[in-house]
Amino acid sequence: MNNVVPGLAPEVPLTLPVPVERTLPNGLRVLLTRRPGVPLAEVRLSIPAAHADLAVADLLTAAIFSGTETASMSEIARRLQGVGGALGAGADPDRIAVSGNSLATGLPELLEVLGDLLKAAEYPDGPLEVERSRIIDGLSVAEQQPDFQVGRVLDARLWGDHPYGHQQPTADEVAAVERAAVLALHAARLHPAGARLIIVGDIDPDATAAAVEKALGDWNGMGESGTGEPRRMEPLPDMAPGPLVLVDRAGSVQSAIRVAYPAVARTHPDNAAQHLANLIFGGYFSSRLVMNLRETKGYGYSPRSRVDHAPAGSLQLAAVDVATEVTGPALAEVRAELRGMADNPPDAEELDLARRYALGSVKLATATQSGVANYMSVLAASGLPLSWLTEHSERLREVTPADIRRVAAERLDPDRAVTVVLGDGAEIREPLAAFGEVVAP
Amino acid sequence: MTVATIPAPAFAIERFRLANGLRVVLAPDPGAPVVGVAVVYDVGMRSEPEGRTGFAHLFEHMMFQGSHNVGKAEHMRHVQSAGGTFNGSTHIDYTDYFNLLPSNGLELALFLEADRMRGPAITDENLANQVSVVKEEIRVNVLNRPYGGFPWIKLPPVMFDTFPNAHDGYGSFVDLDAATVADAQSFFDAYYPASNAVLSVAGDFDLEQARELVERHFGDVEARPAPVHPSFDEPDLDGERRESYVDERATLPAVAVAWRVPDPVTDLDAFLPYVVLGELLTDGDASRLVERLIHTDRTATAVAAHTTFMSEPFASRGPTAMLVQAFLPPGTAVDAVLGTVDEELARVAEGVEEAELDRVKARVAAQLLRGDDSVMGRSRRLATAEIFHGDAAMTTRFASLLGEVTPEAVARAAAAMTPNRRAVLEVIPGGVQ
Numbered sequence: 001m002n003n004v005v006p007g008l009a010p011e012v013p014l015t016l017p018v019p020v021e022r023t024l025p026n027g028l029r030v031l032l033t034r035r036p037g038v039p040l041a042e043v044r045l046s047i048p049a050a051h052a053d054l055a056v057a058d059l060l061t062a063a064i065f066s067g068t069e070t071a072s073m074s075e076i077a078r079r080l081q082g083v084g085g086a087l088g089a090g091a092d093p094d095r096i097a098v099s100g101n102s103l104a105t106g107l108p109e110l111l112e113v114l115g116d117l118l119k120a121a122e123y124p125d126g127p128l129e130v131e132r133s134r135i136i137d138g139l140s141v142a143e144q145q146p147d148f149q150v151g152r153v154l155d156a157r158l159w160g161d162h163p164y165g166h167q168q169p170t171a172d173e174v175a176a177v178e179r180a181a182v183l184a185l186h187a188a189r190l191h192p193a194g195a196r197l198i199i200v201g202d203i204d205p206d207a208t209a210a211a212v213e214k215a216l217g218d219w220n221g222m223g224e225s226g227t228g229e230p231r232r233m234e235p236l237p238d239m240a241p242g243p244l245v246l247v248d249r250a251g252s253v254q255s256a257i258r259v260a261y262p263a264v265a266r267t268h269p270d271n272a273a274q275h276l277a278n279l280i281f282g283g284y285f286s287s288r289l290v291m292n293l294r295e296t297k298g299y300g301y302s303p304r305s306r307v308d309h310a311p312a313g314s315l316q317l318a319a320v321d322v323a324t325e326v327t328g329p330a331l332a333e334v335r336a337e338l339r340g341m342a343d344n345p346p347d348a349e350e351l352d353l354a355r356r357y358a359l360g361s362v363k364l365a366t367a368t369q370s371g372v373a374n375y376m377s378v379l380a381a382s383g384l385p386l387s388w389l390t391e392h393s394e395r396l397r398e399v400t401p402a403d404i405r406r407v408a409a410e411r412l413d414p415d416r417a418v419t420v421v422l423g424d425g426a427e428i429r430e431p432l433a434a435f436g437e438v439v440a441p
Numbered sequence: 442m443t444v445a446t447i448p449a450p451a452f453a454i455e456r457f458r459l460a461n462g463l464r465v466v467l468a469p470d471p472g473a474p475v476v477g478v479a480v481v482y483d484v485g486m487r488s489e490p491e492g493r494t495g496f497a498h499l500f501e502h503m504m505f506q507g508s509h510n511v512g513k514a515e516h517m518r519h520v521q522s523a524g525g526t527f528n529g530s531t532h533i534d535y536t537d538y539f540n541l542l543p544s545n546g547l548e549l550a551l552f553l554e555a556d557r558m559r560g561p562a563i564t565d566e567n568l569a570n571q572v573s574v575v576k577e578e579i580r581v582n583v584l585n586r587p588y589g590g591f592p593w594i595k596l597p598p599v600m601f602d603t604f605p606n607a608h609d610g611y612g613s614f615v616d617l618d619a620a621t622v623a624d625a626q627s628f629f630d631a632y633y634p635a636s637n638a639v640l641s642v643a644g645d646f647d648l649e650q651a652r653e654l655v656e657r658h659f660g661d662v663e664a665r666p667a668p669v670h671p672s673f674d675e676p677d678l679d680g681e682r683r684e685s686y687v688d689e690r691a692t693l694p695a696v697a698v699a700w701r702v703p704d705p706v707t708d709l710d711a712f713l714p715y716v717v718l719g720e721l722l723t724d725g726d727a728s729r730l731v732e733r734l735i736h737t738d739r740t741a742t743a744v745a746a747h748t749t750f751m752s753e754p755f756a757s758r759g760p761t762a763m764l765v766q767a768f769l770p771p772g773t774a775v776d777a778v779l780g781t782v783d784e785e786l787a788r789v790a791e792g793v794e795e796a797e798l799d800r801v802k803a804r805v806a807a808q809l810l811r812g813d814d815s816v817m818g819r820s821r822r823l824a825t826a827e828i829f830h831g832d833a834a835m836t837t838r839f840a841s842l843l844g845e846v847t848p849e850a851v852a853r854a855a856a857a858m859t860p861n862r863r864a865v866l867e868v869i870p871g872g873v874q
Binding site: 008014040064074077080084103130137140143254258284297298300321356363364366368369371 | 524
């Protein structure tokens with residue numbers, strides 16, 4: 001029997017595909033990446049939509065497939081299905097996005113359909129009402145989900161009147177949207193100026209560029225201002241610490257604990273150290289948070305932390321759902337682990353483990369067509385190219401324990417964090433009061 | 442476009458068996474510098490003993506608690522230290538353990554999987570810890586959310602009568618609390634011999650080197666006889682069965698309907714038309730039930746049809762079912778929806794156009810290819826194809842087999858989905874309206 005854990009073979013260097021970039025005369029930026037493998041293509045279109053009304057945008061993205069000047073909803077769906085394709089759309093405070101995939105041979109057809117939607121979607125009355133009802137029905141279910149409920153309160157508590165403070169419209173807001181508003185939003189915002197189209201897959205970039213030009217070259221280039229310049233989102237305000245927010249959910253058998261604390265942007269010199277500090281704290285299975293709350297105490301199934309980078313700013317968030325009866329002890333452990341990152345900083349070994357994981361994660365995440373497309377899309381939203389991952393990997397190699405201690409001391413402080421807990425108020429109000437003042441949302 | 446124009450995935454598949462009975466699948470493909478390593482054991486929720494509901498899944502957790510040369514939490518630490526990820530999942534008919542790593546971590550992953558194939562290191566302490574973790578998993582996924590366990594946990598007891606087919610595979614808290622280290626040992630002894638497992642490796646590696654590494658690490662895993670897999674078969678329903686329950690957190694009425702289908706393994710040819718039918722009914726806005734229920738009648742807000750309870754037609758045995766599930770706008774009567782589903786099935790039974798079927802098949806093929814894009818997904822699918830269909834290379838043939846399904850076979854499948862053979866489960870919303 002072998003009893004020595006084998007070491008690793010020599011490291012295989014990270015190799016990233018190099019996108020071919022074109023900008024169409026109408027302003028559409030196109031990034032084409034050949035990634036052979038399975039004979040498919042992944043498509044990601046992102047259109048700036050800062051300060052669009054979110055309820056209107058949600059209705060637009062749900063109903064954009066409902067018919068165009070020349071094709072019914074069924075005809076659109078059949079064309080996509082025939083090339084093994086599908087398209088979906090969604091909106092957030094920064095953008096309207098359309099994404100999908102198809103057989104690589106069917107990509108020109110999918111692009112033609114996409115062009116037709118962008119140029120000639122009609123939002124007919126009947127289907128629009130169907131989509132409105134479906135959004136409202138879906139919201140009624142989502143509003144019973146702990147993660148959705150606590151997320152909505154956390155956004156409002158963190159960002160107040162900034163558009164990020166209200167990222168999920170209410171049923172009343174969706175009900176009040178008029179068709180004219182959807183048409184007006186499409187006319188004002190769905191334009192190629194500032195938009196970005198990413199295609200990754202088993203494609204020939206030149207032929208694909210020609211197909212994009214054919215399908216989207218005559219997409220109208222002018223937005224509402226007439227200059228083609230999209231409205232910008234103002235930066236997030238500084239996070240304002242305050243009393244713990246308790247969201248009462250009667251009968252809840254778990255408490256959803258969320259602790260938010262500041263973060264620097266991807267382009268900040270401390271970003272690599274922040275990335276590794278987050279991993280060590282709660283960003284992967286071997287982290288302190290998981291080892292303590294899950295593998296030692298058994299308080300929760302998936303304690304976790306993450307860094308969110310959005311166009312308007314960045315944020316770190318620790319999250320765990322725990323049995324109601326251990327809400328107090330679990331929050332105490334989250335806070336202690338957060339504080340411990342500076343008070344009991346990782347040594348070289350703990351840091352190296354996280355570093356090796358981070359370096360490998362980049363390889364894993366870029367090993368699929370959809371992974372490359374998603375990474376390109378996420379980075380592009382911060383104005384960064386895919387090759388930034390290579391530079392970031394080099395910076396990860398340079399981070400020292402002292403760097404971790406410094407970034408932890410600067411931002412990982414439970415007393416300067418924003419804490420929201422959703423759970424059964426009758427059971428958890430008293431244990432939470434031990435941490436200080438408790439307020440309602 | 443027809444499915445005939447869709448190329449099959451172009452990676453080689455090598456299969457062999459070690460002296461201890463372990464089946465091995467190697468699928469080298471230098472596309473990206475990563476490697477997927479999966480071990481599938483031929484045991485799932487159906488095999489857990491009475492009084493121990495949820496045990497197959499709990500045991501899966503225990504396989505991460507250490508083994509002969511690996512301490513608690515070290516499996517995860519070793520894989521993550523190599524830049525990799527890992528997980529396990531428990532299904533109705535199998536349990537899988539999988540790792541995705543940069544390709545220089547291949548030997549490490551093989552060592553770790555071989556070490557726990559010799560037996561996990563289970564103690565009272567780590568068992569109690571994981572019982573607690575599993576309870577939190579069940580609270581998150583079932584107890585603390587609307588529609589938890591609908592329909593995969595809730596529908597089988599309506600359709601089936603015997604414990605293996607009907608019980609809750611996530612487990613009751615009473616049964617989880619009753620689990621002992623001795624239970625784990627006997628479960629391991631019965632179901633985790635090498636001869637009851639498939640190891641599969643996909644991605645960037647050298648075939649000869651991998652062959653040698655597999656032999657080196659797994660060759661001396663003890664040879665033990667594989668369990669005899671009992672038939673779990675039950676008679677088909679001879680009259681409609683119908684039940685309902687109130688979900689306090691649900692806001693919309695919901696319904697799931699299931700019909701028994703031919704055995705996905707022993708009667709694959711008769712089963713495949715149901716896979717195509719599921720897509721024809723609910724894949725996209727051009728599909729029959731989406732067009733009718735959602736867009737025309739507006740009696741559903743979402744609808745989905747699929748074969749097998751966990752929607753894995755190529756990794757399931759019989760007895761199993763085809764399911765149609767729908768969420769309805771508030772106040773909508775379930776019977777109206779059931780009646781419409783019957784009408785649409787009757788229309789399909791009258792005949793399907795070749796053109797419609799070709800579109801559906803193109804989409805099915807694209808979805809199967811998409812699953813192959815990730816070497817982790819590929820390694821898992823190769824292993825389950827070897828387990829259930831006796832040949833990993835079947836993964837490359839499913840798309841073309843589905844392509845051969847005729848309009849007549851789809852019509853016959855729809856014709857068999859009659860009200861007297863169905864099990865119906867209705868969710869009555871008790872949540873805030």
